[in-house]
Amino acid sequence: MKGLFKSKPRTPADIVRQTRDLFLYADRSNSLPDLRESKREEKMAELSKNIRDMKSILYGNSEAEPVAEACAQLTQEFFREDTLRLLITCLPKLNLETRKDATQLVANLQRQQVNSRLIASDYLEANLDLMDVLMEGFENTDLALHYGAMFRECIRHQIVAKYVLESEHVKKFFDYIQLPNFDIAADAAATFKELLTRHKSTVAEFLTKNEDWFFADYNSKLLESSNYITRRQAIKLLGDILLDRSNSAVMTRYVSSRDNLRILMNLLRESSKSIQIEAFHVFKLFAANQNKPSDIVNILVANKSKLLRLLADLKPDKEDERFEADKSQVLKEIAALEPRDLA
Amino acid sequence: MARNKLEFPLEAEAYEIICKIGVGVSASVYKAVCIPMNSTVVAIKAIDLDRSRADFDSLRRETKTMSLLSHPNILNAYCSFTVDRCLWVVMPFMSCGSLHSIVSSSFPEGLPENCISVFLKETLNAISYLHDQGHLHRDIKAGNILVDSDGSVKLADFGVSASIYEPVTTSSGTTSSSLRLTDIAGTPYWMAPEVVHSHTGYGFKADIWSFGITALELAHGRPPLSHLPPLKSLLMKITKRFHFNDYEINTSGCGKKKFSKAFREMVGLCLEQDPAKRPSAEKLLKHPFFRNCKGVDFVVKNVLQCLSNTEQMFIESQVLIKGVEDDEEGDEEILKKRRISGWNFREDDLQLSPVFPTTESDSTSEGDRHRDKPEGDKVVITGSEVGLGFSNRKEEAKEQEGEVVGFDRDLVLEKLQLLKKSLEHQRARVLVIIEALSGEREERSREEELLEMVEKLKIELEAEKMKTLRAEKESVLG
Numbered sequence: 094m095k096g097l098f099k100s101k102p103r104t105p106a107d108i109v110r111q112t113r114d115l116f117l118y119a120d121r122s123n124s125l126p127d128l129r130e131s132k133r134e135e136k137m138a139e140l141s142k143n144i145r146d147m148k149s150i151l152y153g154n155s156e157a158e159p160v161a162e163a164c165a166q167l168t169q170e171f172f173r174e175d176t177l178r179l180l181i182t183c184l185p186k187l188n189l190e191t192r193k194d195a196t197q198l199v200a201n202l203q204r205q206q207v208n209s210r211l212i213a214s215d216y217l218e219a220n221l222d223l224m225d226v227l228m229e230g231f232e233n234t235d236l237a238l239h240y241g242a243m244f245r246e247c248i249r250h251q252i253v254a255k256y257v258l259e260s261e262h263v264k265k266f267f268d269y270i271q272l273p274n275f276d277i278a279a280d281a282a283a284t285f286k287e288l289l290t291r292h293k294s295t296v297a298e299f300l301t302k303n304e305d306w307f308f309a310d311y312n313s314k315l316l317e318s319s320n321y322i323t324r325r326q327a328i329k330l331l332g333d334i335l336l337d338r339s340n341s342a343v344m345t346r347y348v349s350s351r352d353n354l355r356i357l358m359n360l361l362r363e364s365s366k367s368i369q370i371e372a373f374h375v376f377k378l379f380a381a382n383q384n385k386p387s388d389i390v391n392i393l394v395a396n397k398s399k400l401l402r403l404l405a406d407l408k409p410d411k412e413d414e415r416f417e418a419d420k421s422q423v424l425k426e427i428a429a430l431e432p433r434d435l436a
Numbered sequence: 437m438a439r440n441k442l443e444f445p446l447e448a449e450a451y452e453i454i455c456k457i458g459v460g461v462s463a464s465v466y467k468a469v470c471i472p473m474n475s476t477v478v479a480i481k482a483i484d485l486d487r488s489r490a491d492f493d494s495l496r497r498e499t500k501t502m503s504l505l506s507h508p509n510i511l512n513a514y515c516s517f518t519v520d521r522c523l524w525v526v527m528p529f530m531s532c533g534s535l536h537s538i539v540s541s542s543f544p545e546g547l548p549e550n551c552i553s554v555f556l557k558e559t560l561n562a563i564s565y566l567h568d569q570g571h572l573h574r575d576i577k578a579g580n581i582l583v584d585s586d587g588s589v590k591l592a593d594f595g596v597s598a599s600i601y602e603p604v605t606t607s608s609g610t611t612s613s614s615l616r617l618t619d620i621a622g623t624p625y626w627m628a629p630e631v632v633h634s635h636t637g638y639g640f641k642a643d644i645w646s647f648g649i650t651a652l653e654l655a656h657g658r659p660p661l662s663h664l665p666p667l668k669s670l671l672m673k674i675t676k677r678f679h680f681n682d683y684e685i686n687t688s689g690c691g692k693k694k695f696s697k698a699f700r701e702m703v704g705l706c707l708e709q710d711p712a713k714r715p716s717a718e719k720l721l722k723h724p725f726f727r728n729c730k731g732v733d734f735v736v737k738n739v740l741q742c743l744s745n746t747e748q749m750f751i752e753s754q755v756l757i758k759g760v761e762d763d764e765e766g767d768e769e770i771l772k773k774r775r776i777s778g779w780n781f782r783e784d785d786l787q788l789s790p791v792f793p794t795t796e797s798d799s800t801s802e803g804d805r806h807r808d809k810p811e812g813d814k815v816v817i818t819g820s821e822v823g824l825g826f827s828n829r830k831e832e833a834k835e836q837e838g839e840v841v842g843f844d845r846d847l848v849l850e851k852l853q854l855l856k857k858s859l860e861h862q863r864a865r866v867l868v869i870i871e872a873l874s875g876e877r878e879e880r881s882r883e884e885e886l887l888e889m890v891e892k893l894k895i896e897l898e899a900e901k902m903k904t905l906r907a908e909k910e911s912v913l914g
Contacts (some may be wrong), residue, residue: 152570190569197570276500277513280500282495322518322523
């Protein structure tokens, strides 16, 4: 009987089921002290091999392209039960190579469609607490890059991004993108950007609801950070957010605040040209606003000559027609401004 | 899984910079010690962030790759952190520098075959691991293979590497499941034909091609076609009018060097025009050429012990532990620029064939040294550097010894002419160094040079076309 089964090749679903059993084993193994070490190692090696096998089913390998039917079977079985949760909780017990394979496996699964449905999204919707686990990964140097990559893949699903934006997690990103480890901080920054730009309607809704604290924190923690790279990334992302059509209401309110204008004018004076240029792309919105509040007008008028001089000298390294056009428009706006009585 | 990564401190104060050992377009490499870690010697690559694009995507990918890869033949990062406007990447210090600097400073005619096999095997281990991980290095060349004094060999510079599991196109949401890439990246002389020009994209086999070119580079002291401007070398590859195998045989003939059949065959396999015919890295490791390969101890004794250290090499020749070039900038346009900035720097270097008497005559012509030569002889050695292999030089030197006694005006004149030529070459080379160090050469001048190059090539191409046309007509008429 056994021989019969052995000769049959494993189906993708078989591999998923076996992997699940091995995960359960790995999860338990620490609490079984009488277990032989060699036995444990054998099982872990088997687990590593299974994860790699699943990866090559989904991505293909040097000999074969991936087969749609096999991918669908694997994905279906994977999400039929709680395999993703097991994978995430067992990740710390896997070796480096297997962690990388597991991360790529999870990334691919987010994009697999079964009967033209992204079933990963359905699974995550019912298991949103997994995002909390992944989020904690940013604080563990060994796991951060793996959990971080999975996290970014998961927020491809709108429902997941919405959950994260509405949770307390979003606040933590202000700190994570300033972690001393560059690779982790940069990974967090990439995720933060994805979170605030990918799903337009969700982002607009989030910003409208959380405008006050969000921009206050954004200004004080990011735009006024002592860290060059934080300021640089933050000003770029701010431009991307405000210039997006779906955020126009938020933008209009943003450019009516004198606090915001003060910060932007400081960024315009930075010694880094890259920051100056990015700051200009936000500053121009203040100048172009046709309904400028009086206090904004008065600040611009008070600094008129300085601004005109500064802007005239500001040039990107590469020739940029659009930049020049924007600049002359802004120069014209500011030059024409007259002081106003405060209403 | 313990990673030593955690142990390295993440602030500038913990490191003491000793000296600069390399410089590139937007980064410099320093030798430093990590004070709290028993003053371990490290290399620090300092990348100017103000020259990077704001999303830092390619930097993020590079540092992530460097911290997640784990193989003895791959240069990974201990840690990376920002210091004001710079990103510091802390790496192991490789005291002998790159194979490129070793070859150009001490083996201008190429390395002996039994040393080449050792270096190539170590490199191939790295490539095999990378490919297994789904990574293409995309810039394999001697300048990116670093060597330490204990003989350890590490592949470096993941600035343009790519992972087939992480499609760069994030916005469109397309999954690249076909394991192929299409963007152009690399350094011209080492680039596979399908990378330069292909409708179907390229894969791991592009690295195998570059590996083959690297083998030739180690054997001859420079990559094939390097006497041509890089763009023309690309053109040659596209039009396939040039056969690398022929080249290999030709030059090895004129250099009076004998290479084993196994070596020639191995290189030939790597340089198959059709990527499908090239072996995988794993398969190549089983090739007979690597079978009786010596251990790293052999190269320590025969190559590394006669080298000057990295710092000196840098000071002597400005060319560096590579991996410093433009590390940044993901998009294609800038990648192209990278290639150009690369050759400005390197092409001269290779064209003028860095055959310089100071270090070289010390380390290679030991036989001559015992003989306590008259001063006139030194002049001759310098003069004959131009274009002559050092095997010839010794003979000539002997000849000269006799001649010095009976003064021969013509001969002296001829030698002086040679000397003059050599000095001109040196002058040009010094200029290159000055430019590189002062960073005076500007983007524009590079662009202008490129435009000029393009013009020249166009004219040549036209001429070629005319020739072919005429030939065709003639054959029709005939």
